[in-house]
Amino acid sequence: MSLQNRVAIVTGAGSGIGRASSLALLKIGMRVVIVDLDENGGGETLRLAKEQGGDAMFIRADVSKQAEVENYVAVAMEAYGRIDVFHNNAGFLGTPTLLTEHSEDMFDKIIAINLKGVFLGLKYVLKVMEAQHSGVIINTSSAAGIHSQSYMAAYSASKHGVVGLTRTAAAEFGPKGIRINAICPGGVLTNMTKGMDLDNPEHNGPLRRPASPEEIANVVVFLAGDESSYMNGAIVPVDGGLTS
Template sequence: MSLANRVAIITGAGSGIGRAASLKLSTQGMLVALVDYDVARGEETLRLVKEQEGNGIFIQADVSSSTEVQNYVANIKERYGRIDVFFNNAGVMGTLSPLADYSEETFDRIMAVNLKGAFLGLKYVIKVMEEQRSGVIINTASTAGVQSTPFLGGYSASKHGVVGLTKTAAAEYGPKGIRINAVCPGGVITNMTKDMDMSDPVQNGPLRRPSSPEEIANVVCFLASEEASYMNGSIVTVDGGLTA
């Protein structure tokens, strides 16, 4: 299956990995539906897509809202008639804090966006893909979802949850022609990590550096393609060997 003229939804498309993946998938000829809470950033990604002669739309939505998720899925289905690829990527990190000092407000917000948001995206996009009997979903988890991550307890818990959702959904919907995998980045230079010290070579693993968003987007594009046709339920670490 060529990706040309296929339809992809990317959440968290306004910056970082989401923006890089949007641009990468667009270069493969995909019609990209960009979803982000931040209108200015989302529209900027759409401008960049069009600058490289890509085709797409932007829809503002809060991924933690069931109503807004249903609305963007219905909007895209009505406009394009199908959903071939879903990059379920939107997320927030929160502040660094020991677990006992973690605020409930921060914990609740992280779980709402990262875990509930991933769940809602799966719930409503899968319904469309079931009708088609085809589709590919890539969830953004993290190395924080496969190992301990001190001082990021809420984020780590949410990403462990995304890993669990990925494995469960892959088992349930693989027989229906839907492949579901997760990508687990290590340290990535994005707006979300701009206040963190990314210079410690030990924390960055054997390659001794953080990744660029484009390096993660390359893996997302591979998982979306037929070159990954036998991958389902895979938890793919892209972390320079940090979790090796």
């Protein structure tokens, strides 16, 4: 099945991996609903989409709020009538902190965006895909969702949770014609990772460098298409060998 004219929703699309995957999906002919809390970032992704001739729209939403998730799904359906691909990507890193010094407020914020946001996206997009009897979902976990990382207790817990949600959803909805996988990026040069010493080879895997957002987006495009048609419930490291 060609992805030409199919419809994708990408959350966290105002920058980084989400922007790169939005533009990559548009490049292969998909129509893309850009979702982000940051109006400036989302607007810039939309501008870039239009610049390359893509069919796209922007919806501002806080992925941790049920009503706003329901709304972006409803607006996408009103505009395009279906959802074929969902890159469930929005995330928040927070400040690396020793577990005993982690504030409750920061823990709650990280879990709300990274885990609850993925859960809510799955809940409402899966209802659409179940009615269609088709669809592909790519959740964004992290290398921190595969193994522990010091000073990142809440982030690591949230991303381990995304792995659990992915596997459960894949088991429940695979029989209904819906494939659900997760990508686990390592260090990626994005706005979220500014201030982290990612250019230090010691902080990366065997490739000794961080990834570009476009390198992660290439894997999203692969998982969205028929080339990955027998992949379901897969947890895919895209980390230069960091977790190998």
